[in-house]
Amino acid sequence: MFSLIEATIGGILMGGLYGFIAVSLSLIFGVAKIVNFAHGALLMVAMFFVYWILLLLKIDPYLAALLAAAFLFFFGYFFQNFFIEPILKREKETAPLTVILLTSGLMLMLENIALLLFGADYRMVKTSYTGKSWSVGGMMIIQPRMIGFLLSLILVFLLELYLRKTNLGRAIRATSQDREAARLMGIDDYRVYKIVFGIGTTMLGFAGSFLSPFYYIHPAIGEIFVLKSFVIVVLGGLGSISGALLAGIIVGVIESLGAQFMNSAMTESLIFIIFIAFLVVKPTGLLGKRRE
Amino acid sequence: MAWKRNLPCLALLIAILFPIFVRDPYFLHAAIMILFSAYLASSWNIIGGLAGQHSFGHSAFLGIGAYSSTLLLLYLNIPPFLGMILGGMIASLVSVGIGYPCFKLRGPYFALSTLAFTEIFRIVVTTTETIGGIDLRGAAGILIPLRKGNSFLNFQFADKTFYYYIILAMLFLILFIYKRMEKSRLGIFLSAIRDNEEAARSLGISATRYKMIALIVSGFFGATAGTFYAQFFLYIEPILFSSALSIEILLVAIVGGAGTLTGPLIGALMLTPVSEMTRAYLGGTYAGVQLILYGAILVAVMMFAPQGIVPPLSRRYRSLFERRA
Amino acid sequence: MAFFVIQGLHKHFGGLVAVRDFSMTIERGEIVGLIGPNGAGKTTLFNVITGFHSPQRGQILFKSKNLVGLGPDKICQLGIVRTFQIVMPFQTLTVLDNAKVAAFCRTRSHEEATQSSMEILEFLGLKDKIHLPAGNLTLSQKKKLEMARALATQPEVLLLDETLAGLNATEIEGMVETVRKIRAEKGVAIVAVEHVMRAVMKISDRIVVMDQGQKIAEGPPQEVVRNPEVIKAYLGEEYGPA
Numbered sequence: 047m048f049s050l051i052e053a054t055i056g057g058i059l060m061g062g063l064y065g066f067i068a069v070s071l072s073l074i075f076g077v078a079k080i081v082n083f084a085h086g087a088l089l090m091v092a093m094f095f096v097y098w099i100l101l102l103l104k105i106d107p108y109l110a111a112l113l114a115a116a117f118l119f120f121f122g123y124f125f126q127n128f129f130i131e132p133i134l135k136r137e138k139e140t141a142p143l144t145v146i147l148l149t150s151g152l153m154l155m156l157e158n159i160a161l162l163l164f165g166a167d168y169r170m171v172k173t174s175y176t177g178k179s180w181s182v183g184g185m186m187i188i189q190p191r192m193i194g195f196l197l198s199l200i201l202v203f204l205l206e207l208y209l210r211k212t213n214l215g216r217a218i219r220a221t222s223q224d225r226e227a228a229r230l231m232g233i234d235d236y237r238v239y240k241i242v243f244g245i246g247t248t249m250l251g252f253a254g255s256f257l258s259p260f261y262y263i264h265p266a267i268g269e270i271f272v273l274k275s276f277v278i279v280v281l282g283g284l285g286s287i288s289g290a291l292l293a294g295i296i297v298g299v300i301e302s303l304g305a306q307f308m309n310s311a312m313t314e315s316l317i318f319i320i321f322i323a324f325l326v327v328k329p330t331g332l333l334g335k336r337r338e
Numbered sequence: 339m340a341w342k343r344n345l346p347c348l349a350l351l352i353a354i355l356f357p358i359f360v361r362d363p364y365f366l367h368a369a370i371m372i373l374f375s376a377y378l379a380s381s382w383n384i385i386g387g388l389a390g391q392h393s394f395g396h397s398a399f400l401g402i403g404a405y406s407s408t409l410l411l412l413y414l415n416i417p418p419f420l421g422m423i424l425g426g427m428i429a430s431l432v433s434v435g436i437g438y439p440c441f442k443l444r445g446p447y448f449a450l451s452t453l454a455f456t457e458i459f460r461i462v463v464t465t466t467e468t469i470g471g472i473d474l475r476g477a478a479g480i481l482i483p484l485r486k487g488n489s490f491l492n493f494q495f496a497d498k499t500f501y502y503y504i505i506l507a508m509l510f511l512i513l514f515i516y517k518r519m520e521k522s523r524l525g526i527f528l529s530a531i532r533d534n535e536e537a538a539r540s541l542g543i544s545a546t547r548y549k550m551i552a553l554i555v556s557g558f559f560g561a562t563a564g565t566f567y568a569q570f571f572l573y574i575e576p577i578l579f580s581s582a583l584s585i586e587i588l589l590v591a592i593v594g595g596a597g598t599l600t601g602p603l604i605g606a607l608m609l610t611p612v613s614e615m616t617r618a619y620l621g622g623t624y625a626g627v628q629l630i631l632y633g634a635i636l637v638a639v640m641m642f643a644p645q646g647i648v649p650p651l652s653r654r655y656r657s658l659f660e661r662r663a
Numbered sequence: 664m665a666f667f668v669i670q671g672l673h674k675h676f677g678g679l680v681a682v683r684d685f686s687m688t689i690e691r692g693e694i695v696g697l698i699g700p701n702g703a704g705k706t707t708l709f710n711v712i713t714g715f716h717s718p719q720r721g722q723i724l725f726k727s728k729n730l731v732g733l734g735p736d737k738i739c740q741l742g743i744v745r746t747f748q749i750v751m752p753f754q755t756l757t758v759l760d761n762a763k764v765a766a767f768c769r770t771r772s773h774e775e776a777t778q779s780s781m782e783i784l785e786f787l788g789l790k791d792k793i794h795l796p797a798g799n800l801t802l803s804q805k806k807k808l809e810m811a812r813a814l815a816t817q818p819e820v821l822l823l824d825e826t827l828a829g830l831n832a833t834e835i836e837g838m839v840e841t842v843r844k845i846r847a848e849k850g851v852a853i854v855a856v857e858h859v860m861r862a863v864m865k866i867s868d869r870i871v872v873m874d875q876g877q878k879i880a881e882g883p884p885q886e887v888v889r890n891p892e893v894i895k896a897y898l899g900e901e902y903g904p905a
Contacts, residue, residue, distance in 0.1 A: 129637065273453070273581075318461075536747075
């Protein structure tokens, strides 16, 4: 019983981070309608960035978060500007598949360049709090997970504020609901996509620094995260930030509890099965906005 | 300008004579890989190109074919050529199970769901050691016992030339079938569904039924490729089910031109040498380099020629042809 | 037996009611103009009739068979077909193949499909374009192709959704004539959603007016146009060349 509660808490913490990453994808997928298969690879870039910053400049990952966020912002901006936007502008002839394949190609490149440069070894960022846990009521709560979880929630809260209170935030929400109408109201939707992509990758920069103290780093981890993120975005409902968070936590808990009863690979397939079931039965997800 | 019209015949002639003039086993192997890749991509082309349903889960069929014929061989002594057909039928059956939920979805959601399916298969095969007494060997994979000499019964040939002509015949067959399908009532329906599913349905076409037919055919041939693979390399592993492999397969068709007859072949002619050469020169140390190039080619094609190489080329080819005629 | 009867149709999307308690009949071979301000629910009505949406309440009886719950392909096979507001040709197929796709609704044979397609394409003046890819046609040609496709299914009821949108005055005249010819020679009942008033008045036997999902008036064109309810619904709005 005890270990179940511990596992559940661990799952919630991890799930919060999953949700955070999913929110960044939800912005890009939901607002800009870009199916970004390179999302996980970008996270991987962030994690390696944090790793090397620690190794070379001895800056702690949490402090380096802002650096990582800035780096990923520019990286993402470059990405969007050079590769994705020209394709979006050819709108009439662009099949959704084109963007999927484009980002798949970018994913292949990023992953394998990383493999070439850094090798296939699993790395870990080692800090004073890596592997340490707090004891709460006799249960072990892993410190970096807790910190990452709390920081993620704060950032998502700030994001929500931004989207609701600022002009740009409103423009983003308008564009995500109805692109044509937003355009008619004078909103430059291409600028919105650029910004949204930038926000999304910036969030990945933060996520990279939150994950690195306790998650292993490897060129191929992007693959796991990208699939999981899409699953979470769909489960949570496209266009819903709280939905993505909630779904992320649910997935985290399923993973964590599942690991108690079956091997981790099977929990992954369980999640995929739930994913397919949702797609068929309730494609709008748990909290998604309905579209006819 | 008769020779331009006979280009396909010329190509076929070259293909048939190739092993007679080129004896270097390395080149023969590379040629077999090109034809194999073209065959596999052509099987995807039926569902992904003709029907326009971009499946990201095609490797599932490859894996099902490879594992089916291999297990049938090892446990029931069924000759691989027969196992190929049976594997194809099993894949067709499974494709109905995949199609039923996935075809309710559109665009990226369809792609994601097919991807999820093949990942599920990969995970199940990787983590399962035995099912009902049948040993899947999990991640270790299955080795097919080597039989010496050349034998059609065993579908194993010491002389690789046999493999070459078999895959050449298979490729010819699938291209022939594709061409017939394109012009048939089924093909026209699939093209209509691809171009505009809503309009097609409003004109009396049961989109789900025809998409399913396309998937069944596509799955059958994808699985036969799996058997060829198994009998050629004599080793199969769960990675055959991976989504990354699915992407590689459709990449070949897309780069060449999805929905065209020769697209997958052209794509294979372009991409396979890339992977063979990087493998030869850089070997195991730099295993990922070929994928960097694949990724770069994919990005370049999507940015500059999203229809693939064949459509703009065939327009040029046709206009050249028409001007002189 | 009544030909085509819609009874008490009600369709809402979440909180938005698109079609409210709508009833209407169509007689064999008549041309009914369906008009109303934007957002009145006309296209939704078409979508429900052709099976793209399911109504929450109501019946659609075509020759006594209830269409509610059937898919678009079944409904087409039964004899009801529509055209789309934004033309949807099959871009990669030729004009002829576009029509054949529809013709295959009635036959499995390539010869028969080609023959009936050629007939209809000729009827609509597209004979010399048959081998062109559909994507290469002009807008008014695409609209004709849209109509040809619909006719190739040999329908008894043809639903036209804003066929005249985007056409110039001459093209509109041509299309009006075409619609007249279709009714005259094929005996098809036609329901035409239109905003071009002049055309609707000329061609309709009867007009039905929708506003906010409801039928607010019905009758011969001259009567409807003087109906105060109708005038109120349209007050302050202008439509195309009138």
